[in-house]
Amino acid sequence: MTSNVSGRKNVICLSDTAHKIINILYKDRDSNLETEKLRIVLTAADIIKEDIQKMAYDHTTYPATNYMKSGGENLIPNTLATFTPRLRRNCVAINHAIISAVRPKSFLSPLQIGLALTLHRFYGSKHLINIVFSMGACASYYEASVYINALINAGSPNVSEEAFIQHIFDNADVNVRTLDGLNTVHEMGEYGVLCQLLALKPM
Template sequence: MGEMAFSELTKEIENNVYDSFTVIDCVKIMKFKLQGSQEKPYSLPYMKRKLQDFFKENITFCNQPGRADVVMLYSNASKILSDFHSDRKRSDHLEEKRRIVQAAAKLVRSDIKSIEIDNEFYPDVNSLDNVNSQRDCLPESLTLFLRTIISGKKKEVKAASLGQAIAQAARPRSALFPIQFGVAVHVHRSFGSRSLVDTLSKLGFCSSYQQVRQFEASAAIHHGALRDQGNLTQPLEGQVQFVADNVDHNIRTLAGHGTFHGMGIMAVMTPPRLAHRRIAKRPIDAAEGKELGRIRISFYRCSVHNL
């Protein structure tokens, strides 16, 4: 029963049922398949060893500090080509064309899944203007494929944009590509519309609204920490002035109870460009965000009396 459950797991992995998963996820899936039986799922070390023995060189484990091992499976290019040539003799012209397209898609997908992605930091949005930088995060096979299809002006820009959309669709959970992420942040900041971001995300044109909100929270905590360290602006050139205003809502009250009093605060900085630092991905801690939202008030006390 245990071997059968493991066999079903490997078939689902081979058929790309899961985009991204960890060794812990594999144990949980096997536990689900063993429901109703007396057998227990494999332990974490044994599951990792069994996956390595089964997939051999076609599997790799990405180790990240503080996180479970992420399992990455990519097809062997020689195996894909071998399967294509073995079936070639048994197909007619249209069938052969279909097999060529499928083989090319498998090769591109294999290259996409073999890309190393830095999941500790959010993409550097300052690099969006650099076409070469955006193209470098794509596999050569996908770039070649898109260059062959796309025509007209700004071919490289379109290839980078469409390429990252395809790569993001192939790895929706295990990667976050710069253009997809940058478009989502730009749309949200420009229009403040969750509906618009969600619609574009469903169409595959940008990241999700939830990812944008997580980024904003991480950025607020990041810059709040820099503020406390005195490193918010460029050294020896910057000045920060906090501007605040209050708002009161006294609706349907005669006694003054149940009213709302709020205050909004923003930081005015000069020069406007901040020192370049990447934003680290981190879990959102409401208590930490609340603490960083506080501004320490310093009172001026003149050292000379009677002035």
């Protein structure tokens, strides 16, 4: 009996020996179903891990803000994208967490960076961001800080000529304890960043 497998050397053995090997294989598989389940799961995990490692990711530049909103589904290999929906729907964030766990130094998840920036914007807590990062749900505080510095050093934003940018100014007089006990604090502030960001053209 001859076994032909593409890319491997041919295996020749007696037909009786081949029958015995096949019978032993199926007998062991039927007698221990839980072991067979674990073998299948481990095989699937190895296949998914291999496909993740074969993916080409660009980690030299940060993703644009509009790309963070799109979800980055094109960064997920087909095997992982096929496997996780069988467990739960809308699990792009779970897929990104798995890819980040497999390739922590060569994969920049737009979802995880976007979540880290959101936490930084609303709470400004390094400790909170690093806790969520340790759970594998977002980027680290260091990564968020580097991203913010990259935005600052990127230069002026590309604003459309038809955009409407509104600047709001206001002042405040505050009576506080001063050294002489007589003076007050007069402050003037400007707020126009949010309006300007809403008027930006997509990158």
